[in-house]
Amino acid sequence: MVQIAVDYNAGIDIHLHEGGETGLKAIRRLADLTEEAGSQGKVTIRHAFSLASLTAGADVEMENRLASLGISLASQLV
Structure with missing residues (x-):
């Protein structure tokens, strides 16, 4: 997903509903990939329950x- 975004100079808007360590691991990995790809400021994580x-x-x-990677957080309360 990150490589496709890099190839097309697009942002990433990902919904992560996993809680606990599973979700945290996903966020950490996404942060690492964002840094490696130089995609700072192009990633939004929604529903980061973890x-x-x-x-x-x-x-x-x-x-x-x-914050250092410009990764935004967004959620919606209903």
């Missing part, structure tokens, strides 16, 4: 990592 499971300190670390 972020609620971060512990104090780990939440700030994740926040800083996503």
